[in-house]
Amino acid sequence: MQRRSLLLAAAAAPLGAAALAQTATTRIVVPFAAGGPIDVTVRVLAEQVRASLGPVVVENRPGGGGNIGMEAVARAAPDGLTLGVATTASHAINPWLFAKLPYDPARDFAPITQMLRVPNVVVMNAETAQRLKIATLADLIAYAKAHPGKLNYGSGGNGSAGHLAGEMLKQRAGIFVVHIPYSGGAPAQLALLSGQVDFNVDNLATAAANIRAGKLKALAVTTAQRAAVMPEVPTVAETLPGFEVDTWWGLVAPAGTPREKVHQLNAAFVAALNSAEVKTRFAALMAEPAPSTPEQFAAFIAREREKYERVVKASGAKVD
Numbered sequence: 001m002q003r004r005s006l007l008l009a010a011a012a013a014p015l016g017a018a019a020l021a022q023t024a025t026t027r028i029v030v031p032f033a034a035g036g037p038i039d040v041t042v043r044v045l046a047e048q049v050r051a052s053l054g055p056v057v058v059e060n061r062p063g064g065g066g067n068i069g070m071e072a073v074a075r076a077a078p079d080g081l082t083l084g085v086a087t088t089a090s091h092a093i094n095p096w097l098f099a100k101l102p103y104d105p106a107r108d109f110a111p112i113t114q115m116l117r118v119p120n121v122v123v124m125n126a127e128t129a130q131r132l133k134i135a136t137l138a139d140l141i142a143y144a145k146a147h148p149g150k151l152n153y154g155s156g157g158n159g160s161a162g163h164l165a166g167e168m169l170k171q172r173a174g175i176f177v178v179h180i181p182y183s184g185g186a187p188a189q190l191a192l193l194s195g196q197v198d199f200n201v202d203n204l205a206t207a208a209a210n211i212r213a214g215k216l217k218a219l220a221v222t223t224a225q226r227a228a229v230m231p232e233v234p235t236v237a238e239t240l241p242g243f244e245v246d247t248w249w250g251l252v253a254p255a256g257t258p259r260e261k262v263h264q265l266n267a268a269f270v271a272a273l274n275s276a277e278v279k280t281r282f283a284a285l286m287a288e289p290a291p292s293t294p295e296q297f298a299a300f301i302a303r304e305r306e307k308y309e310r311v312v313k314a315s316g317a318k319v320d
Helices: 002-023 037-053 064-074 088-097 126-131 137-146 161-173 185-193 204-212 259-273 276-283 294-315
Strands: 026-030 056-060 082-087 109-125 152-155 178-181 199-203 216-221 246-254
Touching (some): 037 082, 037 276, 064 088, 082 109, 088 161, 109 185, 109 259, 137 216, 152 185, 161 199, 161 294
Parallel strands (some): 026 056, 026 082, 152 199
Antiparallel strands (some): 082 246
């Protein structure tokens, strides 16, 4: 009887381990509030990878421009069960914007894959554009050079992606326009629609509806190539060669996560990003999947951090 019990226990042990592996839950920390584009796209991916990874939950940890959520990821156990969403802000802008970060963007994370990129777009108030006879980015630059300080642009605040993209545009074009910071992207967009500011460098997903409604005039997208969702809009680079800015985010794990686990996660998420369903759902958000290897994503983040170091320092923007 005792021998039979031991045999049954031995037979059950592997089953118990398998069941545990199947029920281990992967947590993805989104460092921003629920309902925004980052949160929505992560939830789309979470649905797609459950077949290969098992249960996946999305946890929102907003605050500090993304710093609170990323600190939680940096301090998590490196077991591949806690992932985070690295963004333009958390990994490229904040290192230069904040005097002290609660994490090291270069050393505290193991990149998994870039998720996507969302083009930004230079948009003018349509009535202002018509009144000033500005139909192209070249027209905007020519007007700004002829009338220094007459034009202004709005953003979601000092150090925001829209602010820094505007500063990059000013530097590359050699123009002087006035920056007007608002307390968030929504107030900045309302200011543009009401004519309080002349132009913004906004997220294409946010601006698209008003562009199509004729309330905003799209002058150029900031990505290296034209956006597939609005191919009639030229790139800034067609006027200012080499100009490239976009909004991006991707998945990272805590530093020290085993290499084989990183590549397992990469394979699952890259397959999801390449699926027809994800491409269709991302297209509705004006987003383009951008799957990569862990090594490619790490190199991309390093280039972005270097690029924004110059821009943030030149702008003088600081949060603390």
